[in-house]
Amino acid sequence: MTYLAAVFVFIFGSVIGSFLNVLIWRLPRGESIIFPGSHCPKCNHPIAFYDNIPIVSYIILGGRCRHCGERISLRYPLVEGLCALGFLFAFWYSGFSFSLGFFKSIYLFSSLVAISFIDIDKRIIPEALTLPGIAVGLLFSLFEHDILNSLIGIFVGGGILLCFGFIGGVMFKKESMGFGDVELMAFIGAFLGWQKSILVVILAAFFAVLLGGGLLLLKSRKRKVDDHYIPFGPYISLAAVIACFYGQVMVDFYINSFFPA
Ligand SMILES: [Zn+2]
Structure with a gap:
């Protein structure tokens, strides 16, 4: 069966x-x-x-x-x-x-696949996917009796990227991160809660440096790079998928290592 x-x-x-x-x-x-x-x-x-x-x-x-x-x-x-x-x-x-967890993870996964490829193609993250996603995430957390964690996740996830965007804007004197990334992280925060949202940002930055840096090197060898804007959506998405399944294990490991009970 x-x-x-x-x-x-x-x-x-x-x-x-x-x-x-x-x-x-x-x-x-x-x-x-x-x-x-x-x-x-x-x-x-x-x-x-x-x-x-x-x-x-x-x-x-x-x-x-x-x-x-x-x-x-x-x-x-x-x-x-x-x-x-x-x-x-x-x-x-x-x-x-x-289970509820199964449907929650396939909704998140499907959205992230679409968002990643659209970001790679067009350098945009459509609100038509992220904004309903925030509502759906809240709905799932309502059934899981975890709505506060979800609400804080929206503000922590979106907030961190908003700060990054602001710092990047001051440093490079141009917009380095679109508002779409902020909405994407708010969406992920609604699904995964605030602890895993922080984990997602850390993992995404790691992937962006590791994979994005390598890709940039390959590209600049082949053709002139006209814009140095790296679509951040695929890295956030990859990090979110990992955090969706193994985030709790990683967060617990961190807490037990640095703040033993
Ligand atoms: Zn044809």
């Missing part, structure tokens, strides 16, 4: 991933999420349902449009596969149960 449920969760994750691909493309372009249906961006031919099966269709079609042969970005099956595996992991983490 568990085995069957796991297969269902995997397929459900890939379907959500397929929907996220639509969000990632349309949301920053201000297009409707529902109309028109999926179509090839090159030849505009509508994509039939049997050519729109997550992961499977990409493999069957050999990564090309059935009608014009245009290459389909590898990102589509990648996002679908990422969500399928992410959902499966969350299911395993929840002890193979459809």
Whole structure:
């Protein structure tokens, strides 16, 4: 039975991933999420349902449009596969149960995947994802009887980034961090509470220096870097996913090491 449920969760994750691909493309372009249906961006031919099966269709079609042969970005099956595996992991983490924690983590995970790719593409973090996320996070915490932690998390998470943005603005005499990052951290704070929010900022800064620094070096070798603005959203998101599952272990370790009872 568990085995069957796991297969269902995997397929459900890939379907959500397929929907996220639509969000990632349309949301920053201000297009409707529902109309028109999926179509090839090159030849505009509508994509039939049997050519729109997550992961499977990409493999069957050999990564090309059935009608014009245009290459389909590898990102589509990648996002679908990422969500399928992410959902499966969350299911395993929840002890193979459809608990509140399971739904909470897959909501956060899905939002962060969409936010990360939109930030990479367009350097924006859409409020259409972060602001409802804050409300949903509060709702979950209401059911978990942990609403105060969630409320403080919103202000601690958003507040730290607001301070960073202010300091960065004074240091570099230009806006170094968008308000979207502040809203993203408020969203994460609502979901994870204030302690894990601090952890997320620390981990994100670590990833940004480690991965972002490496990426910047690779890029500047290949082409002239016209802007040194690094999208911070993907690093915050990666940190938040880790904190969502292993944040409590890390926070407890810190407290026990430095403030033993
Ligand atoms: Zn086509």
